[in-house]
Structure formats: C-alpha cells, structure tokens
Amino acid sequence: MKNNTKILRFTTVGSVDDGKSTLIGRLLLDSKSTFDDQLNSIERSSRKKGFDFLDLSLLTDGLKSEREQGITIDVAYRYFSTKKRKFIVADTPGHIQYTRNMVTGASTANLALIIIDITKGISEQTLRHTYISSLLGISHAIVCINKMDLINYDQKAFNSIIENFKKIKSKIKIDDIKFVPISALIGENIIKKSSKMKWYNGKALIQYLEDIEISHNKIYNYPRFPIQCAIRPQTFKQDNFRGFAGRIEGGIFKPNDKIKILPSGHSTKIKNIQFDGRILNEAFSPMSVIMTIEDDIDIGRGDMIVKEDSLPIVTKEIDLIVTWMSSSSLENKKKVIIKHTTRETLAIIDSISYKINIDNFENIENIKCLKMNDIGKISIKTSSPINIDKYENNRNTGSLIIIDINTNETIGAGIII
C-alpha cells in the first residue's frame, strides 16, 4: 500500500515575531509560487515602511485591518508546490485569544510547522499552540529554529533548544518531531542545505516537507461511508437506478463487501461502486463515489455504510474534548445542534467535567462553564443516535461541530474521546 499523500496540509505554530510570516513568504518565494506583480507590490510597501530589505512577511498578509495593525488574526490558506508535492498551509495566529483559529487551522492539517526564535527560546505561546496541534491529532512536527544568523549559526544554542523542547515532549502526543536550524530571512536550510551550518546533518526544510510520510494506516481499519445524498436520475433509461453519494471517510470498500447501514442496522452487500459512470474495483478514503447496494431499502443523507467486521459505536451519549468558540459561554443543559459527518441532530450539554489549562496541560475541575477559547471535557446527549469512532482512530468520524440553535453560528469543535 502506498500511503504517502500527494497533498501535504500543514499548520504553522509560533508566537508573534518569531518569523512565521517571513518563513512562509520565503517558502512561497523560493518555490516560485510568488509572482512579479505581488513582489512589486510588497517591494513598494516595504519601501513605504522604510525597510531596505524585502519584507517577506507582507506576502502572507491578508485582510486590510490586519495590514493596518500588522498582525494576523484569522486563518489564511497559502499554496505552493514542488515537483514532489502540493502544499496547503493553514497560516494561523498564535495569540491566546485566537485559540479557536489555531484549532481551526490544525483540524485539517497533517503536520505542524513550529517556528522558534533562537534568541528568545520557546515561548508559552508556542507551547500552547504545540499542545493544541497534538490535541487535534497531528502526529508529525517540524521544529524550525529560526534566526540562526543572529547567533552566528551556533550549534550549541541549537542543541540546547532541542533539549528544552524534549522536556515537554512527554506532555504532547506528537510521535515524529524533526528539528531544523534555519534563517528564514536569509534563506538558510530552507530549500538547500546551508553551507553555514556544516555541523547540521539533517535535511533542509523543504526536503522534510516533501518526504515526510503521512501514514493513514489507522484510518484503514475503520471503513466508513457517510451518505451525503441519494442519486435517482428519474429518466426513462435510468429509471431503476438508485445510488448513494458520499465520500469514503476511512478504509477500503469493494463490490460484494458485507455491509451494515447505520443507524438502522440493516445488513446487505455492496452491488457496485461507481464514479462518473465508471465502475470501480475498489474505493478508498478520501474518494468521492456513488455506491449501489443489493437490497432496496430506504436510506439517505445522514445514514452511514460501514463494513460488518469493523463497526463504529452507535450511541446517544458522547464524551468530548471541546474548544469553545462563542462569546456566550457554554453552560450545562444548553441545547445545541450537532453536526457529525453528514448527520445533524439536536443535543443537550449533559455535564462539564473540567477545563484544560493549556499553560501546564493540567485539568481544572469543578467549573460551571467554558468561555470563548477554553478547551475542556464535556458530555452530551443527542436526540437521535449517531455513529462515532474515537478521534484518535478516525478523525472524520471522531469529530463534530456544535451549532447554536438561535444564532446558527458554529460555537464549538468537538473531539470524541
């Protein structure tokens, strides 16, 4: 099985001024994802600001208000590619008041790019953000130790940051961590290995990004096909056709597989799998396909096709680690809407167990509510059963969002534990 993804989605982690924007600007520039008209525009702005160098961080600046304040306040997505891979960067702010944005950026990422300013060391902000990445199931990290030019490319300083970082490693669950000494501003160890740091025997940053294998082994044990909608052409020729459209959110499906339809529990077999009129021998995550099944039963959006030999939990009671995203706080017995895969249901907050102090990763018990940007453990009860996996086993069926009944806003992000 070939696991390596062709698209690598990563999120950036770092505190203000550590050089995050400069590094991304550098990656865009050096992979030639930057065009001359953009460069001219940042050259003009750099000059206006009185800089005598190219302020690469301007390349990644987004909205007007942020430009005025000179800070990043939302998640912005950037794109670049090399011959080997396409990269999607979720560029997220590091301030504590933007925890919700960090969570958002990390939710779709496979890798965290952590940036540390060597002259300042590891900040609290970076620790928090690293912790959030691990909470969101990111199992690969590259730690870029930046501004090496300011300390004369000194190996000892680099090593001591690694030591410090390893001390906190027991608290986070990121299996694979690499360390790269860089200068984002000058471009050392970004695209090519730097001649100024001969003592470093790892790879240049881009090579790590290109080569890191994102394994999806786990997800293959949890074959899941949430149905988005039924397909009924209702034309004379196709009168009998009845298929179910969706994206495979884990595992592999083949024609003749024994399946169960949840939540009804009906057992049947896959008749065929097709896409755009082509019949497929198999379909795997993350393919969007249409399935037809042997029995003519009434199923539709919100139902899930799973394989008999690996069933999710069908339940109305769910324990979650939730990130609260609304300015009105989360309180016990609040009624909400849950969206899980393609299913929506009403739910009620059944209990709030603890809040996580993201500075020391300890739990604060006996709390009454969660406020905006708080992360904590809660239990909910849904009005109808949903088909869940643990987040650590399958991100797609182990995550849900909480929607406010009155305002329709997305107010919480839930990780099923």
Add this chain to the structure above:
Amino acid sequence: MNANYFDHLSELESEAIFVIREVYSEFENPVILFSGGKDSILLTHLAKKAFYPAKIPFPLVHIDTGHNFPETINFRDSLVNKFNLNLIIGDVQKSIDEGLVKEENGINASRNYLQISSLIETIEKNNIDGAMGGGRRDEEKSRAKERFFSHRNEFSQWDPKNQRPELWNLFNGKKNYGEHFRIFPISNWTELDVWRYLKKEKINLPSLYFSHKRKCIVRKNTILSYSKFISLNINEKIIEKEIRFRTCGDMTITGAVESKAKNYDEIIKEISMSKYTERGGRADDKRADSAMEDRKKEGYF
C-alpha cells in the same frame, strides 16, 4: 492497493465534489454562478461528475454585463445545451435602463462594479440561498481567508472579521431567512491545478483562452481587446497582437497576455514560468491595494 492513480488532482476533485454535494443537500435553492471563465466551467464539470448518472441539479446564474466577449456567451449557451441546464441571467443592461444603477463615465468606465447590484437582485428575486462560485484562495490575498461556506447577511455583505470557523470537513450552512451563502468548492486549487485538470479531463474552453490574433489597445501596461465598448484616448492606437486571456471578465477590463500558447500543454508550460498572477492583468484590482476586499464586502463574487 494501487493508490498511484489517485494523484493530487484526484484529491482536489474529490474534495470539490464533496463540497458540491453538501451544497445540494444543505440548501433549498442552490445555483452555480457562471462567469464564463475557466473556473466556473470547471465547476460545472465537477457538478456533472458529482451526480452522474443524474443530471446537474443546479441552474447556472450568469450576470451579464452586456460587455461580455461574444465567445463567452456562445460557450455558455452550448454548455447549457450539453448538460440540459436552466440558465438564469442577471441583466446589468436592464438594471441600467431601469435606472436602478448608474453607469460609470469616462475612459476607464467599467461595469464591473454594477455587477454587484445585479447579482444581489438576481439572488433575491430567485430566492437563491446557496450560490457556488469558482473562486480560489490563491487568486488574491483577501480570498486567502475565504471559507468554503461563506456566510452573507441579508444585505449580501461579507464580514471578514466575523467569519464562522470552519473545522475539519464539517460545513455549517445554517442561516436565517433572507441570508445566503457563497460556496467555493475549488478553494484549494491553484491556477496550475485548474489547467492540469482541464487537460487531464479534456474539458473544452472558450477560444479566448488560447493564443490568437486580435485587435488590441495598450492602456497602462494592460493589453485590452479593442471593442465597441471601449473609447480610445487621443494617443491610443489599435494594434494587432498575438494574445490570449487568462481570465474572462468584461471586455473593458480583462487584460490579455502576449502568448503563443495554443493548447493545454503550452499554457501549462507558460504558467509554470509566468511572472505575473492571473489577476495581474485586471484593471479592476489595480484601483487600490484592497480593491478586491472592498468589493467582496459589498457582495461581489
């Protein structure tokens, strides 16, 4: 298992199709905003794949400024025919005639801004609650923060500071009466991805996208197609050039590039080496550094 045939384009395709099907399921009256450009043509093809063997369950909405390239209109009509679609036209000329909007004057006059009110009117009149567009995040810097599901209030405005967080692939399309969503299924595609995919899928495009000879004028470093909608400055001359277009907006503002690229391969090669973004030739973006953001807040595509 051989995952080799599932390349990065397949992954982008699958993601877009997932989003398109969510739109179909979550909205009552969803449409495809069709500009005639390659991105909306791509979107229409993805919609076909998402539901085949059923037909595309969305009408196309075209905001016609009256200044479109004839090639665009012909192409639109043949696509509508091919997929047997409904076409809803928002007529900017009519809005002008009815005095609902006022045309810009002067040499750089364009109807780009007027599209906004026509679009909003069309959305309201047809009770559209989900409008899909071919916008991509790599196009322009304010788009980099755009969501897949982008909420618009009852005045069709976008509030970039108060966007709903978008987690995993769980899209929240809930809204109050009178509000709607703009949805961008190909958010994660770059210009190069689009071209590689068009080639792989052998999708036809209007001839404007390929190199051809055309009567042009050069205005502020932008090559514009000469047409009856353009009034000349005294010292401007009409010259014939070998050009192609990288986007297809209004004839009055869409800049061409000098190019000999006649087919997909040549275009892909050209873009990979290009020094200018595809919007680099658009006079509407040059008005101010935040021109796009300002227009988007008011309800632009």
